[in-house]
Amino acid sequence: MYVAVKGGEAAIDNAHRLLAEIRRGDPAVPDLTVAQIREQMRLLVDRVMTEGSLYDPDLAALALKQARGDVVEAVFLVRAYRTTLPRFGATEALDTGAMTLARRISATFKDLPGGQVLGPTFDYTHRLVDFALAAGAVPGPAAEAEPEADAAACPRVTDLLGQAGLLEPSPPDDGAPVGDLTREPVDYPADRAVRLQGLARGDEGFILALGYSTQRGYGRNHPFVGEIRVGTVELDFTPEELGFPVSLGTVDMTECQMINQFHGHGAVPPQFTRGYGLVFGQGERKAMAMALVDRSLRAAELGEAVVVPAQDQEFVLAHCDSLQATGFVEHMKLPHYVDFQAELDLVRRLRAEHAARTAEPDEPTLREAAE
Amino acid sequence: MPSASQTPPEPGMPDPAARRLAMAQAGQASPAELRAALAQAGITPEAEDLRPAETGLVMVRGRIGGDGRPFNAGEATVTRAAVRLPGGETGFAYHLGRDRDRARLAAILDAHWQRPEARPALDSALAAIAARRAEAARQAARKAAATRVNFFTLARGED
Incomplete structure (x- = not known):
């Protein structure tokens, strides 16, 4: 029998408070700013914009901070945000x-x-870990050259x-709806x-x-x-x-x-x-x-x-x-008590039937012995 | 939401291309630059909101193969503002991002830009902002140019 249950509100609230504290990490380490993520984790920001399907570097950087760097969670935040906004229209096709x-x-x-x-580009780098970056090395200025005429x-x-x-x-632009x-x-x-x-x-x-x-x-x-x-x-x-x-x-x-x-x-x-x-x-x-x-x-x-x-x-x-x-994958960690109880019930019944079936051939002998 | 009225085509209106350019230049400016540009033209940034500044989305269209049929590449946040001056001029702004303050300032600038007496001062302020942007772009182009590959052919044996 299934009895409806309610609860966990306090646990959920406290879990989210704990998340906020853990997200911040060691308070002795300076807080990461959204601008720092936007400027220095740019390829990650770009990935969240692309998969979040929303161009907004500051928003993607903030989502990454909130998601503790989890790309899929950040994509979730960005996609959820976009659903709150009206759409003004479509741009001219970019060139x-x-x-x-x-x-x-x-x-x-x-x-x-x-x-x-x-x-x-990372191309042609040696992929050697640069410990100078950990030591706070300041890069020299980029080289410059006069652009060629073409x-x-x-x-x-x-x-x-x-x-x-x-x-x-x-394929030619036939003006058909996109x-x-x-x-x-x-x-x-x-x-x-x-x-x-x-x-x-x-x-x-x-x-x-x-x-x-x-x-x-x-x-x-x-x-x-x-x-x-x-x-x-x-x-x-x-x-x-x-x-x-x-x-x-x-x-x-x-x-x-x-x-x-x-x-x-x-x-x-x-x-x-x-x-x-x-x-x-x-x-x-x-x-x-x-x-x-x-x-x-x-x-x-x-x-x-x-x-x-x-x-x-x-x-x-x-x-x-x-x-x-x-x-779809992660929803499975949410309570499935009812579904599972139904399955459990079914398995128990099948097992009982199975036990009864396997016991049957012996039953006449047992009965005879008992008689 | 009150819908913004169509801008009436007025006699003596400036070249639409010039207004487009001014709007584009304002769109590249920071809020501080826009405030400075308005101050330089002796304008206090006040106007009636025709439509309160609001953030929304535009669908960014690309083209298959770069030049073919359009497709939806993804959206972008855009903030728009529409204002009206006591003289009846209406100003608009549509900018990437979520900065409502910036969009409203740019809309006020666009409205004042349509007053012939304010235009020269605003144009010169916008030109100065555009020149700063162009210098930054020139710098970036010089850095990219330094990474251009110059191929050379190795001389071979006999000839």
Whole structure:
């Protein structure tokens, strides 16, 4: 029999007070400011913005502080915050070709207009722990050089290759409404725009592992990094009451253009196919993994067999969101007393039946013996 | 929420591109810079709220492949303000982030900017702010330029 119970309010209140104290850590160590997190844990802030699907560095930094550095918990806070706000509309589509570049590399073309600009990168570092940082070392000033004449206008690599017809063009803007998975549930098969929205906010670890699986042979699509660009882009928005676009300011973004194995059929001569990644902040790993998975999810469109997880839209999109995943996994730690009691009851009954069944063959003998 | 009225097209209105530029420059300014710009033009930052400053969201649109069909890349916080001056000029601001004070100051600036007598002083203050931003951008471009790879070909044996 189940008896409804209530309780735990005081325990919950005290648990949250304890959390606040533990979050603060040793009071002898100075309190971490939101500005410090924003400035010095920037890649973490960028990840929370990308997976929280909300560009606001201060908010993401505060969420990280509140979440004690737990990325998924911080994503939860950011997503919860966004639900409290009205949406004013959608920006004009941003132009990554006009990005002010902090970094721009291509693994396919050595010499390209604008050049290979390494920017602030971990690439080519020796991955030796720098104990000088623990000792509070102040870095020297960054080197400076006069930008070359072609640095002002850096065309996307895909624009250069596209001109020669070697690369499939981007799907044209037909003015059709843009699907939004925060407004309508995803219908499968989902169109590429909705898939990209899902991948952009998907968990970096999950998308990375899926991208990696395609490289290891589970849906191989032979990728090259056409280009990665990191920098700032201006966002324009047209308010209804003004009727002309105003600049909202600039956002940091990372774009990855993946160039993949070529295809040709009937009327279309062989040309490289593409995968695309775009994330908030500096998030190269995520943008690259997103581009790999974007390409593998195009399997059906490109006439490839859909046989592996990274090619399966529903598998990828229904499981890539860290908040949805954690919600379902973590809800299991909440009280399930009723469910479990029902199961327990059932198991006891089945065991009794089982015991009765296994005892039966002996029963006549026992009875006989008793008689 | 009272909806802001459509800005009426008035005769003698300035070039919309010039107003857009002024609004964009104001959007890059800090609240302190906006206060200083208004003070420089002899303006006290007071106006009637046409719509109280409020924070909301915009959906940021990207394009597939960088230049193709649009898709929703994620949202961003935006704060907007709308004010009206006693003379009837209405000013607007839409900025990334959650700073209501800044948006309201920028809306007041936008409203005053539409008064021809206030415009030159505001334009020069905004130009000074923009010049500071441009200098910071130039500095960043110089640092990025120092990380540009200069390839050279190694000379080979015989020739």
